[in-house]
Amino acid sequence: MTYFWIAQIGFLFSCCDFGGANTNAWSGCPQDRHSQSVCPNGWISFEAACYVFISFPTATFANAQTGCTSRGALLLNIQTMEQHRFVSDWLQANALDRAMRWFTAGTMLNSPFGEFIWTGYPVESRNIPPNLYSLWFDKPPTAADQPTYPVERNKLVYGTNGTAWGWYIDVPSQARGYICQAKSLFANKLLPQSNPIDYGQMDSNNIYRGPCFVEQPVDAWFVPGIVVENFVAFGCFANGNPAPNYRWYKIGFISGQSIVVPKRTLVEPLLSPTGRISISGGNLIIHQPQASTDSEYYQCEAYNDFGSILSRTAKIVFGQLETFPKHPRKRRVALAYQSVTIPCDPPAHSPRDSLIYAFYMKKDSGLEPVVLPARPGVFVSQAQALIGFSEATTQDSGIYVCMITMHQLGSRLSDSPKSPDMPLTVLESNQRIQEPRIYDSFPAIWPSDPVRGQTVRIECFAGGSVQSGPLEYTWRRLDGKPIPIEVYKEFNRVLEFSQIQPEDQGVYECKVTDSMGSQAQPKSVSLQIKAWPYFIKTASDTIVSIGETVVMVCEAAGIPEPIQMWYKNGESVSELLAQGKLDSARYTLMDGTTGPASLQISQCPGTYCSLPNGNLLVFALTKVQAGLYACRAENQFGSAKTSAYLDVIDPLVVILRPHNMIVEVNSTVIVPCRAQAVPSLDVNYAWFYEDVEIKFDRLDLDARRYEKTQFFRPFDRNYGFLHIVNIQMSDAGRYACEIQTPLSKQREEGYVLVAGPPGPCAGVEAATVPGTELVVVNWTKGADHLFPTLFYQIEAQVDDGPWIMVVSRLNESASIQLDKVSNRRTTTIANLYSNILYRLRVRAANVKGIGEPSAASRGIITLPKPPTKVVQNVSGGGGKHGTLVVRWEPLPYYEHNGNSFHYVVRWRAKEDLEYTDTVVYNPMVVENDTKVQLTITLAEERFYKPYVVSVRGVNEIGPGPESDPMIIMSAARVPTNAPRNPQASMLNASALGVTWDPPLLSPEEGPVSGYRILYWRRGVECLSLASDIERWEQGQRLTLYGDVTSGTIIGLDSDSYYCIAVQ
Template sequence: MVNWFHFRDKRIKQPCKHFNSSLLSSAIQSLRSSTEAGSLRLAGLLYTIYMSKDGQLEPVITAYRPNLFISQAKGLIGFSEVTALDTGIYVCIVTMQFNGVRLFDSPKLPDMPFTVTQSNEPRQEPRIYDDFPAIWPSNPQRGQFVRLECFASGYSQFEGLTYTWRRREGLPIRPGSLRDFDRVIELPNVQPEDQGEYECSVHDSLGKKATPRSVMLHITAKPYFPTPLHDTVADIGTDITLTCEAAAIPEPEHAWYRNGIAVSDLISQGKLDPARYSLISVQLSDSSMFTCLAWNNLGSEASSGELRVISLAPTFARHPVMPNEGMVGGSVVMECRPEGAPSMKTEWLHNAAVLSPSTSIMDPETGSATLQLSPMNRVVYENSTVLLPCRASSSPYLDINYAWFFEGVQIKFDRLDLDARRYDVSQLLRPYGRYFGTLRITNIQFENSGNYSCVAETPLSSISTGGLIRVAGPPGPCGGLMVDPQIGTHRVNVTWTVGNTHLSPITAFTIEANAKLDPPEKWTVVVSNLSITATEELLPLGRRMAFVENLASNMAYRLRVRAINALGIGAPSPPSLWFTTLATAPTKMPQNITGGGGKHGTLVFQWVPLSPVDYNGPDFRYRAHIRAKGNNEYGIYELWNTKPLEGGKFLQYTLTLGENLYYKPYEIRMEAVNKMGAGPITDPVTIMSAARVPTNAPGGVTAGALNSSAITVWWTRPLPSEGQGPVGGYRILYWPRVSDCRSERSDIARYQLGQRQTVHGDVTKGVIIGLDADTYYCIAVQLFNTAGDGLESSFTEQTTFKISPQDYPTMVVLNATDMPNTIRVSWVGVQAKPDEESIEGYCIRYWPVGSQFKQTFTDVDVGLNTFGYVRGLETNKRYYLRVYAYSRGGVGKMSSPVNQFQIIPKAQCIPGATWGEVFVVNTDYLWSQTLLLRPYHDISECVDNAFECALKKAYCVV
């Protein structure tokens, strides 16, 4: 055991170094003393061990080192068996915590080097150290966190030591309390029942055991009240006893207070039980606040309750006797519930004559007259909510308990199984609840049909009533579904047994089929709403028979039946056995035959295939009848090797014709075929065979720069070559020019950097985009069709323009004018750089605020001027405005930030203001400028509102 590394291990050849722990011990004792004397509990101390590695402190985690143990009770670290891995520099830090909050750490204690040498000593047998088991804290109180520790030495390198705990008095250990390889028992919120003797046992993987050691856990507790005082209302003249049951360790002392005045002298005189306060025949003057105080040497606790004595003359104000109605032969309950104190006697009178208990079931004490309710049978619907009322009257001094029974078995409402979850007792408020004792069955099912009975019980007697509940709904599943062995190609004969009608006669049936090719859960209705009169009843068993038609040939099926009544369609029957209809020739033909394209010398055509349900027999395939247009005879081709397209949505077949048969018309007819024969044949469809690759190249290829990143290319159409078919379009080939376009270096550049732009249709112009600025390109054009690409044209060369203006106009200023709906815009222009094209002009771009910019903007081209006018603006409408320069290289960058402005109509000006030119001021915000022409009374108002104004003008700009 290492008491801050003071330990003994016979297997170590050299004695381990003993460290000076006086500084650490004094620090720990100081923390303990201050903690015990202050408001913080000792349970707030936490000892943490660190290892110093490369100047950094790493916490020692015992979960990865089973031979190491950190004791919070003894404030030490111990090793069951030391190894070379335990060598290192150890540091201890003590942390003060309170309610889980870290308050402060102790100063860093001196480093403690620890060295382990190898040894040939035999393995030690397990032995529990003398100071263990240990308890932390040493004097635990009720509610504290308590830790019991056990630590032993012994061989622990492989499976480690095994720790077991037991309580000597035979009680079980608190579940889930074992920690740290079972060396520790943690007891949060410890209670007196956790007291006792705890024994620790240890053994190693070889079965050797240490001598068990035990420790006695004693718990102290300041007083607490298992049953505190409660407010009490008592009738005048009754006897009342107030009980003060306080528990504590050690036993508490008691004191009573009445309205804050001690009555302890009565206890000392033996006239008052310390734990009970009795009042005989209470009067109104006894109404008081009573307090019981309990204390011991650990603390004190008080419990208070008010006693209110009442005297009230009988009154029916809250519960008057209400008129009641009943049926002849039925039952009626009338209640007499006056309020008063002390208790009252009641009697019933009928036409001024007193009723005796022989004429009714009457409680002479309470005046409640009760007549028995006859059982009532009910029919309810499936999935509905059913309320079964049950109510009985008795003396208010007797508690009533209601119990419900289903088919003689009591319903246990506190059970959590599926059967009990449907039931709910609305027994919420006692004793005034209107539905007290009512049974509610939610989502009632057929299996809930049966006899229900309610039993009302008091300590003196019980009474019961009941009724039969029947559930109506859709029919139950049919059964015994069988298919006649005499099966046809599209028709079978089926029979079945009708299921439960569920209180509504069956009117029709629905028959569903599941094909072998379909998923097991896919059922298709094959006979819908088959009237029961259309089926034949087979006597004497009463089975039903019907024919199922319109089934697919040569298809495996299974069937099921559903019954129908006025309340809905029932559950399906179990499916029948699989059966297969007889085969027949196909009855459907391929659809949507199209084709064309492909390699020259071939005929390619596609069609929509038949569903496997329509194959109707084995050896299914397609057959094509093909002839050149104008011929009389068809060639017949069996299409075995077809190619699926779009995931099987279409099938394609390629027929080889010959090298010279390109782009010729052919007529095709198709039919589906199986072992039983061929189906219907389609009408002829004309399809062109594959076209020939174009053999002529475009001519007259020229090119011109469009801007800094695009080139426009023109060409002339080549003469049509024989069998080339329709033109698909043109491909523009281009790559950066590094030398002559026909040189070997150019071919290498074409291979590495070449790209192509495709232009569809029979056109003579195309645009290449995404090019580098101020760069020469080699360009060629070729024609393509469905057969492929044709020959390339001769090469041409073209350079792109330099880049567009990269600087944007600045100092954009907006001014009002004397022209209606017009503003003047001025700016500082930009200077073209050497790598930019020369400026050709400026544009003013504006658009309404909140609109789609690309769809609503308007450009005003002002040439090379650095000012311009925007006309036709709408009043009371906000606009965005930006200015940009342009050149042959393209559109330059737009001015920033965006200008925002609005024109106010003259009619909205202040009376007396003049309509004239307004000096416009830019007000900069994060990303935009906001300009608003608004009238003001005078210049001072503009200044007061933080705006700049033009002298002698009556407008400000926002």
């Protein structure tokens, strides 16, 4: 590989890349390539994500992961077919080294074996969708393959099979390219790949910078007698500030012992004796070109006060095209059903392969083109300049004419006159079958000396019988690589590569089979191409600080390998070494035609180092190293050049750093961080907690970190500081401030210790003591949080109920330490309910307060015993006549103290001596009350009589204490007498007042519970039978509770009569 590095001193950094046929004329012109993408410089936007493809330097999987995270991203994760097409399209268009494979986040699991996931991503986007399984080129292993499967082959990588891009399985230790991906939401967090020269400038017109080519010279085609103009012009135009001037050079070559060194001679039109050469603007014009004097290469130089750049070289291609001879061609005679060819025999011409051929047949109306799409058995070969008939028939007899077109450098220059008549006679024949046979001159390649980037055809032609069907042409590469389906043309007789690349080189074999299954002897041809130098990796603009190290990447290729030369500030390194201007002890110049690097510096403490891959390393920078650097690569087919402007600025200075501090829990903490940089650089502050970045917009995978604590990065005069509001114990740790600019990162760290109540205890265990009501509790002491523990609290929980304090203060000195190593503590509890499933937890306290509770212990069941609680609030009364209703507050289940719990209700009439026991397992719950009740049906109707009642709880162990006896009255009889002396009086237009006297009651009827007033509009006499019917149909009622003797009826119709009754 050959590299020319050219440096011109200045303070701007413009980049230009010129790589043979694949030149991007706008590369390195900042004002013309601004993008509206949300992604930073060097990243590519697709849908809602940003991507960057890293081909240099290659990395192992672990280093690729680090490379992505250092840029603020993760390795590639494919979730949709559209996303895959974006990645494969980019690789197809930009990956010049097709053999390179690219790491993604895909990793194979050990269990389940053979399953791949996107490592490093959250659960919802970790799995590979099933609709993407078609992208696998390597078959993922199954469980049956596990015993013999290589353990290291567990990474999913992108690669091409020659036809398409898809997935292979690879090892993580091999250095590969890799692809990084991040959501567009985080675009402001991503590290730019490089920083443009206009960074920090509001007006790009005020940026002083060296030249950058917009248009470069290309080879000019000149054919005397055919082209109309009698001159050629080479174009050259560059951007720059100030506007650049131009110089032109003739390039010759001086042969040395082992290398060929280019020599430039300045073109000076005013000194030209013939006056044929002129320069207008940046254009070089040569009038009446002559092959004897003007066949050398030409090169344009654009320069201003801030640097100079050299274009790629161009030359005049002198062509020739003679006319066809006048004499007619000899008639060709062929037998029917046999193959025949008619050569065009073009006139003398140059350069070779500059003609395109077409064939016509003479008819009465003139010349008619031979329509090939309708004739599968007819073929026009551009490589052999002929028309061929796989199986001629008498209808093919006639006079044929060949027309040629001169076509070179992408331009159609001229059509020649037609060839002499070429008569063909096809005679009848009885032999109608012909075995297929590939002609000796096929397969053939056109053009015969192909160059990378050209359209190249590989043609195959065979004779054979086509009566029952066309001949079938098939191709294969002998190295086994697939052939892209899109290159098959003209009934598969032709492989046409529209942009030939080095990876298309190989041996291609053609096979021909007729419709009867007979096969011709296969024939093959080797496709080898040449390539002008081109850049796999180009130099890019950058700005760096004084004292830093920078590597400017220049990775070139060509077929054959370009010769190698180095330049610094436009001067040959070999000459600088000879003059003693470079340290020969460290600089070794190895000019040659092979090897990856031509300039080697054995020790790197100097300013410039050549890396083994041809890159230029400049380190310990000062402003003296600012300037325009150019890398050139050349071989006999041309040259390629990439240049970049290096600007050196003052380094980043940290003014305030985080420091170690002790703070109170739930307080607000301010951690300082401040840096000073040149005004043209944006400074961003990123904060990390234990090396995990704090997401200030809360779009973080671990959102639980922000449930209590709030992290802020203010944009006021304290910009860059970290504000932590309501800091918790879990937030204690190492905090790092990362100061980021587009050029560098610098990290400063400090510890924040949080003082507060003790941390939660751990390892809580509980167990019952056989034969007792005691429970033993063990636990491990938690973190003191800078203050010693004073006492503990123990809480208990039944089922999912609330936690209840069972030990409110257990002094640290009162707890028993089991061993000093593990800080285990123990104590006993005696006040828990029996036969209950408990979970226990422990809290610790110090002078700062009571800490968070421990995790709950496993459940334990306390030993059973008879109920100990007395049933409360025994009462009753009411109900239907002939019943005794008893009500009481039920015992909570945790006071049952055992299984098979039930109630026993003891009752007797007050005048009786013997009790009756009634067992109740599931008493009825009183509606809208907390009590339960039992309704006892009495054997005889005893209305409103007193009964003595008590209630107790009983379980399988035994009975509990009995409640105090209570006097409860049985249900009373329904009143038999009506209220007396009802009276009504008008209160207003819509209300009546009603009064009455209480009824006379018997002892069995008990006290009155309330009254009901009935009223209805009078239609007939109130005491008549018809009025009773009206009361039934229209009557309304007002119920009054208690022993009252009056009531008020409202909402009546005015000026109306009503009937009133009291019940």
